[in-house]
Amino acid sequence: MLSKKMEDALNEQINAEFYSAYLYVSMGAYFRSIRLNGFAVWMETQSKEEEEHAKKIYDYVNKRNSRVMLKLIKEPPIEWKSPLDVFEATYVHEQEVTKSIERLINLSEREKDYAAASFLQWFIDEQVEEEYSVLQILERLRMVKDSNQGLLMLDAELGKRGKD
Ligand code: FEO
Numbered sequence: 001m002l003s004k005k006m007e008d009a010l011n012e013q014i015n016a017e018f019y020s021a022y023l024y025v026s027m028g029a030y031f032r033s034i035r036l037n038g039f040a041v042w043m044e045t046q047s048k049e050e051e052e053h054a055k056k057i058y059d060y061v062n063k064r065n066s067r068v069m070l071k072l073i074k075e076p077p078i079e080w081k082s083p084l085d086v087f088e089a090t091y092v093h094e095q096e097v098t099k100s101i102e103r104l105i106n107l108s109e110r111e112k113d114y115a116a117a118s119f120l121q122w123f124i125d126e127q128v129e130e131e132y133s134v135l136q137i138l139e140r141l142r143m144v145k146d147s148n149q150g151l152l153m154l155d156a157e158l159g160k161r162g163k164d
Contacts, residue, residue: 015071017053018050024090028040030080038154091131098127
């Protein structure tokens with residue numbers, strides 16, 4: 001069984017992962033509204049991955065004979081200034097997620113819950129991948145600047161996500 005502190009913290013993380021899913025689907029809707037459907041596909045796929053992260057923690061809490069307690073998911077923003085603005089926000093968001101996973105690992109060590117620390121290792125590795133992939137897109141958006149042609153090329157490429 002998880003300690004109460006660990007149970008609460010993992011429940012918070014389930015909420016944070018669902019918020020990420022909600023945020024990315026909102027970003028997807030923004031991209032749909034400006035007809036950048038490839039960017040939208042990328043965000044919608046990312047949103048599904050975030051749901052899977054939430055589900056992974058959900059399964060783990062249950063497996064540890066503890067209780068999943070869902071909370072209100074806060075409302076995500078719905079407008080951004082540009083695709084660059086979206087990816088700046090995504091990068092900041094993923095860095096915050098990394099910090100919250102690190103806090104969870106710290107807690108698991110303080111609680112001497114080595115099983116939870118081992119479970120959380122997957123998430124810390126995943127964060128390295130997520131920060132890296134978001135940064136790649138962000139840097140390319142910075143290169144593209146105001147070029148519509150560059151943006152459309154990137155859109156076509158990002159639209160392939162989930163199809164390979
Ligand atoms: Fe579930 Fe993007 O971290």
